Amino acid sequence: MRAALLTGIGGPEMMQLGETPVPLTLNSDTLVRVKAAGVNPIDGKTRSGAGAAKAISSFPSTLGGEFSGVVVRAPYELAPFQPGDEVYGMLLFPRYSGAYAEYVSVPFMSLAKKPENLSFIEAGGVPLAVLTAWAAVVEAGGVYTGQRVLIHAGAGGVGHFAVQLAKYYGAHVITTASERNHDWLRELGADQIIDYRSERFEDTIAEPVDVVIDLIGNVKDQTGTRSLRVLRDGGTLINVPTGSYPELFEEAAAENRGIVASTFKLSPEGRILQTITQLFEQGALQTHVDRVFPLAEAGAAQELIAGGHVRGKVILDIDA
Numbered sequence: 001m002r003a004a005l006l007t008g009i010g011g012p013e014m015m016q017l018g019e020t021p022v023p024l025t026l027n028s029d030t031l032v033r034v035k036a037a038g039v040n041p042i043d044g045k046t047r048s049g050a051g052a053a054k055a056i057s058s059f060p061s062t063l064g065g066e067f068s069g070v071v072v073r074a075p076y077e078l079a080p081f082q083p084g085d086e087v088y089g090m091l092l093f094p095r096y097s098g099a100y101a102e103y104v105s106v107p108f109m110s111l112a113k114k115p116e117n118l119s120f121i122e123a124g125g126v127p128l129a130v131l132t133a134w135a136a137v138v139e140a141g142g143v144y145t146g147q148r149v150l151i152h153a154g155a156g157g158v159g160h161f162a163v164q165l166a167k168y169y170g171a172h173v174i175t176t177a178s179e180r181n182h183d184w185l186r187e188l189g190a191d192q193i194i195d196y197r198s199e200r201f202e203d204t205i206a207e208p209v210d211v212v213i214d215l216i217g218n219v220k221d222q223t224g225t226r227s228l229r230v231l232r233d234g235g236t237l238i239n240v241p242t243g244s245y246p247e248l249f250e251e252a253a254a255e256n257r258g259i260v261a262s263t264f265k266l267s268p269e270g271r272i273l274q275t276i277t278q279l280f281e282q283g284a285l286q287t288h289v290d291r292v293f294p295l296a297e298a299g300a301a302q303e304l305i306a307g308g309h310v311r312g313k314v315i316l317d318i319d320a
């Protein structure tokens, strides 16, 4: 099959279009013909030696943690997804070979029905990003009606879902983004949007917040540490990118104000994705595709994301 192969650790030139065997299906694995694959920051980080790079046992390797496509082989006759079904799902790379390829083999419990009102291109960028947003906002963050929630990087792939989920669960949503994204984020449900380039969020937020969903961390501008200043006593800080813990959590504990700081581990749960499908079909969630690249330009797609300013998602069109 055709795939965008990671040929070694390095720059975008390490991503090369090539041929690789169709992945094996074992146990409950379902074979899916991929139509679109979402590109995530972890992909470029892994390519350049961080992220999941240490877990790669040999090259070439196939990256990509989310996809949409059509089932071509089910593990048994009464399995939930059968040939011809339109699905989307998340893959745990490198335990499973990634989605920058014509086929993926994936346990059916990591799949869900593709929302009918999303194209394959739109749906391909949803699973990993939305499951991250769900894990941060709903599971770890435990956001509920009436809470004040601050979400850093609301305009990104995870952030635009986090803003909508926090709003769906009844929160007052404050988010940080550059000016050009403000009108769009207001349409998605954000109540207050802070331009992090011209204002310091800790000077602008009038009342303390209950929960911070931190998609930036101390990787930029000490965003994680500064977030502790806007949290109420007993509030919750959920840190998403790696690189800011455990120091950030030690800082939270040292303040002695009962702040709980945590990260979380992502799980490729089809049952949650099935709920997400319903939210899309009810019109409670939407996604935004910033740019679509052909499979041969996977390296360029990763570089666009590494620039740090995509709006919503970047997608690989597998057949382009």
Ligand SMILES: NC(=O)c1ccc[n+]([C@@H]2O[C@H](COP(=O)([O-])OP(=O)(O)OC[C@H]3O[C@@H](n4cnc5c(N)ncnc54)[C@H](OP(=O)(O)O)[C@@H]3O)[C@@H](O)[C@H]2O)c1
Pocket (backbone or CB within 6 Å): 040, 041, 042, 128, 129, 132, 152, 153, 154, 155, 156, 157, 158, 159, 176, 177, 178, 179, 181, 196, 215, 216, 220, 221, 240, 241, 242, 264, 265, 266, 305, 308, 309, 310, 311, 312
């Ligand atoms: N632990 C996990 O399981 C997991 C899973 C998924 C993602 N992640 C990590 O979570 C982070 C976010 O992922 P993502 O896919 O949402 O990334 P992304 O789509 O690349 O995020 C891009 C967004 O970040 C915003 N941004 C950049 N600098 C900012 C700042 N200083 N303050 C506020 N917003 C800023 C940009 O907004 P403007 O254009 O308006 O500046 C842009 O919209 C990444 O580090 C990723 O690796 C972790």
